[in-house]
Amino acid sequence: MINNASKAAQEELKRKGYKLTGPRIAIINYLAESQEHPDMQQIFAGIRAEYPGIGMATVYRTLGLLLELDILRAITVNKNQLLYELKKPDDHHHHLVCTGCSQIIEFGSCSFKHISSEIETVTRYSIEDHTLEAYGLCPQCQGDFQVERG
Amino acid sequence: MINNASKAAQEELKRKGYKLTGPRIAIINYLAESQEHPDMQQIFAGIRAEYPGIGMATVYRTLGLLLELDILRAITVNKNQLLYELKKPDDHHHHLVCTGCSQIIEFGSCSFKHISSEIETVTRYSIEDHTLEAYGLCPQCQGDFQVERG
DNA sequence: GTCTAATTGAGAAATATTTTCATTAAAGTT
DNA sequence: AACTTTAATGAAAATATTTCTCAATTAGAC
Numbered sequence A, B: 001m002i003n004n005a006s007k008a009a010q011e012e013l014k015r016k017g018y019k020l021t022g023p024r025i026a027i028i029n030y031l032a033e034s035q036e037h038p039d040m041q042q043i044f045a046g047i048r049a050e051y052p053g054i055g056m057a058t059v060y061r062t063l064g065l066l067l068e069l070d071i072l073r074a075i076t077v078n079k080n081q082l083l084y085e086l087k088k089p090d091d092h093h094h095h096l097v098c099t100g101c102s103q104i105i106e107f108g109s110c111s112f113k114h115i116s117s118e119i120e121t122v123t124r125y126s127i128e129d130h131t132l133e134a135y136g137l138c139p140q141c142q143g144d145f146q147v148e149r150g
Numbered sequence C: 001g002t003c004t005a006a007t008t009g010a011g012a013a014a015t016a017t018t019t020t021c022a023t024t025a026a027a028g029t030t
Numbered sequence D: 001a002a003c004t005t006t007a008a009t010g011a012a013a014a015t016a017t018t019t020c021t022c023a024a025t026t027a028g029a030c
Helices: A005-014 A022-033 A038-051 A056-068 A111-123 A141-150 B004-015 B022-033 B041-049 B058-068 B111-122 B139-149
Strands: A072-077 A082-084 A094-098 A105-106 A127-137 B072-077 B082-088 B094-098 B104-106 B126-139
Touching: A005 A022, A005 A056, A005 A082, A022 A038, A022 A056, A022 A082, A038 A056, A038 A082, A056 A072, A072 A094, A072 A111, A082 A094, A111 A127, A111 B111, A111 B126, A127 A141, A127 B041, A127 B139, B004 B022, B004 B082, B022 B041, B022 B082, B041 B058, B041 B082, B072 B094, B072 B126, B111 B126, B126 B139
Parallel strands: A094 A127, B094 B126
Antiparallel strands: A072 A082, A094 A105, A127 B126, B072 B082, B094 B104
């Protein structure tokens, strides 16, 4: 029960009638602890460190299940690499990706609620969730760029 | 020179010193004409219809190149399927995905510029591009859901 | 502790993507 | 318009990724 996000995910699994197994807990904990946005490679390697015997198929199956149950979110950033993050009640799932160094930071956006209701009014959809990926140069890379050009 | 987006993409290739070949033109035209957001499968099948001899490797290579040159955008919607869309100067690259029927519509958002400058102020990043995926029920599926529940 | 059905791991199978390399064709030069 | 150079292509092989199969294991209910 590493943290809140882990706890919530585990409870959701139980609630929906799935068994809380060792591998699943290890995977959820890894995702819940992860500060970056890991891809499959990293997830598999990271979990193996904690749970060496785990099979690759189990990781795929579990990620699929968590996506299915809306506990996990997949995002695409830059080219075509899929990154994962556990949904947390309090996170902002807004990503700012530096086109220079590829670093990803999360940011909150007070105004999104505004956009959201605007969208609902115009389209008549009922918005449940969203992700926003913005691309640009981080302050550091803006500086580097200046220097490069002399 | 199917349309503006196609023209712009072709010019960009030339400008960067790449050859404007038959396969590339076919791929760009397919993407430029495409109203939905096709995945690899659809792209490959669609282009074969126009250009039967084309090899799969060429499609992969060309999509990679277009992504590299920032002419093409890859988005993830729902689970883990990668969709592509040609960047157009006037498009909104905001996607509204129905969690009921999976239909994807695009919408404009007048307020995004506002969020964008807010982000720049707070984070000191310089924003160049973004994508926004919102999830919810379309009006039709909201109705179906009501009916289902009686 | 026993029982039952879901879950797992290993490896096979199926898919998807990338690489290699001989051939082709684009675009510049004459 | 032919000639040249070099990037780009298609086919097949090589890799990588994801899913499937199935016997063995284990969570959770009793």
